[in-house]
Amino acid sequence: MSIVEFRNVVKRFGENTVLDNISLNIDPHEVVVVVGPSGSGKSTFLRCINVLETIQEGDIIVNGLSVRGTPAQVRELRREAGMVFQQFNLFPQLTALENVMFGPVHTRGVNRRQAREEAKELLAKVGLEARMDHYPGQLSGGQQQRVAIARALAIKPRLMLFDEPTSALDPELRFEVLKVMQDVAEEGMTMVVVTHEMEFARRVGSRLLFMDGGKIAEDGLPAELLSNPPSQRLRDFLQHVT
Amino acid sequence: MTFEWSAIWDALPSLLEGAKMTIQITLLGLIGGSVIGFLSGVVTTYVKVPISTRSVITAVAVLVALYLVSRLGAWVADTFMAGVSPMVWNGLKLLILMAVVWRFAAYLPRALSFLAQVYILIIRGTPIVVQVMFIYFALPLLAGWRIDAVMAAIFTLMINSGAYIAEIVRGALQSVPKGLREAGEAMGLPFWKILAYIIGPVALRRMIPAMGNQCIISLKDSSLFIVIGVAELTRQGQEIIAANFRSVEIWGAVAVIYLILTGFIALTLKFIEHRTQIV
Numbered sequence: 001m002s003i004v005e006f007r008n009v010v011k012r013f014g015e016n017t018v019l020d021n022i023s024l025n026i027d028p029h030e031v032v033v034v035v036g037p038s039g040s041g042k043s044t045f046l047r048c049i050n051v052l053e054t055i056q057e058g059d060i061i062v063n064g065l066s067v068r069g070t071p072a073q074v075r076e077l078r079r080e081a082g083m084v085f086q087q088f089n090l091f092p093q094l095t096a097l098e099n100v101m102f103g104p105v106h107t108r109g110v111n112r113r114q115a116r117e118e119a120k121e122l123l124a125k126v127g128l129e130a131r132m133d134h135y136p137g138q139l140s141g142g143q144q145q146r147v148a149i150a151r152a153l154a155i156k157p158r159l160m161l162f163d164e165p166t167s168a169l170d171p172e173l174r175f176e177v178l179k180v181m182q183d184v185a186e187e188g189m190t191m192v193v194v195t196h197e198m199e200f201a202r203r204v205g206s207r208l209l210f211m212d213g214g215k216i217a218e219d220g221l222p223a224e225l226l227s228n229p230p231s232q233r234l235r236d237f238l239q240h241v242t
Numbered sequence: 243m244t245f246e247w248s249a250i251w252d253a254l255p256s257l258l259e260g261a262k263m264t265i266q267i268t269l270l271g272l273i274g275g276s277v278i279g280f281l282s283g284v285v286t287t288y289v290k291v292p293i294s295t296r297s298v299i300t301a302v303a304v305l306v307a308l309y310l311v312s313r314l315g316a317w318v319a320d321t322f323m324a325g326v327s328p329m330v331w332n333g334l335k336l337l338i339l340m341a342v343v344w345r346f347a348a349y350l351p352r353a354l355s356f357l358a359q360v361y362i363l364i365i366r367g368t369p370i371v372v373q374v375m376f377i378y379f380a381l382p383l384l385a386g387w388r389i390d391a392v393m394a395a396i397f398t399l400m401i402n403s404g405a406y407i408a409e410i411v412r413g414a415l416q417s418v419p420k421g422l423r424e425a426g427e428a429m430g431l432p433f434w435k436i437l438a439y440i441i442g443p444v445a446l447r448r449m450i451p452a453m454g455n456q457c458i459i460s461l462k463d464s465s466l467f468i469v470i471g472v473a474e475l476t477r478q479g480q481e482i483i484a485a486n487f488r489s490v491e492i493w494g495a496v497a498v499i500y501l502i503l504t505g506f507i508a509l510t511l512k513f514i515e516h517r518t519q520i521v
Contacts, residue, residue: 085425087419103429
């Protein structure tokens with residue numbers, strides 16, 4: 001059974017059609033890498049999955065719940081889809097540990113002691129247990145993004161969404177974030193990753209989507225699509241990013 | 243002239259009485275103003291209703307409709323309900339009111355946002371002296387009940403500071419990066435939790451300098467309540483001078499007491515700002 005199902009999804013910003021009749025299934029344990037030129041709708045595609053954007057037509061079913069459900073159903077859906085943002089969006093008034101504890105305590109009603117233990121484990125997993133009492137402002141970009149990944153994992157989602165997670169980082173900091181993402185993928189987490197990291201797509205991705213003009217132009221195995229681009233459009237794009 | 247220290251010593255007990263009254267009015271006024279200001283600020287930030295021709299016409303139409311309904315109700319009461327006990331009639335009115343609110347509940351946030359904007363417009367657009375005179379002298383004529391001077395002073399300061407605090411709160415809430423709200427939403431938090439635990443704590447810190455300003459302004463504005471004869475610090479000073487003509491000593495002492503009070507506010511807020519600083 002698919003974990004995410006797009007059914008004829010149309011998303012418009014005013015006159016501008018950003019997602020143009022998209023239908024697609026994502027199965028458990030898939031690592032879907034979404035690439036495409038700027039403005040092709042890839043970020044919007046991702047944000048529609050956990051209802052940070054509302055769609056105008058069609059439906060998206062995430063783990064059995066519709067994005068068109070009641071506010072309570074939408075919150076339930078969002079708890080199954082952890083989100084990692086380009087700008088990290090850590091809560092600045094909380095330490096790294098408190099950031100990771102926040103979700104379980106406030107959305108799942110986990111008691112603080114248990115949340116603390118789990119948060120420590122997650123921070124250890126992303127290699128930051130030594131920094132758990134630091135505030136986001138005291139951490140480097142790469143460290144902040146690793147905390148953000150731990151924070152998203154803490155609510156025990158069935159699915160992880162990454163919106164250009166390394167685009168705001170210096171080149172030497174990207175590696176540590178990509179390494180953590182690879183670890184998460186290897187544990188069998190279903191992932192949808194919007195990125196420009198072609199090397200990551202090739203190595204970790206199990207499926208590549210190339211978006212262009214609000215449509216999914218290519219959908220296939222990363223290695224095949226990247227080595228033998230079937231269309232001129234993809235060839236041009238790959239030349240520009242690599 | 244000679245500076246008579248003894249004039250200050252003699253006046254000090256009644257000046258301190260006045261200072262006590264000033265503190266009382268300011269404190270209660272600011273507490274009430276904060277409640278009004280926070281509610282108005284939150285609703286005007288998150289429920290956008292432009293003050294346009296259309297919204298104004300809608301508001302006027304609603305007011306006219308409410309007025310007509312109340313007149314109709316009064317007519318019904320006089321004509322058919324003469325024998326019914328007031329208890330039953332009041333209960334019925336409450337029931338009707340609740341039904342109306344329930345029916346139009348979806349419009350309630352927009353109505354509140356519009357009202358809050360009109361409130362801010364009126365209060366910021368009129369002098370505080372006019373406001374207190376209106377409440378103390380004009381309201382009794384309009385509504386038939388009068389309140390004592392101290393209550394009028396407190397109430398005026400409440401609604402006055404409330405309007406300014408609403409804008410302080412709105413500014414602080416708008417300055418919080420949008421991404422924090424999205425991070426909370428993406429976790430599946432309801433909006434009130436995002437506001438209470440994520441946006442609120444960040445916004446509160448950003449409000450501190452402007453809130454310090456407002457506290458000091460409100461404290462000094464309480465001296466204007468001299469016009470309705472409230473025995474606050476400035477009034478006490480004036481009365482003492484009327485008896486002993488020691489302007490230099492007494493106005494000097496009054497100024498120093500205000501300075502001490504505002505200095506205390508400034509220091510307290512600096513302390514809070516320092517303690518809550520995010521690294």
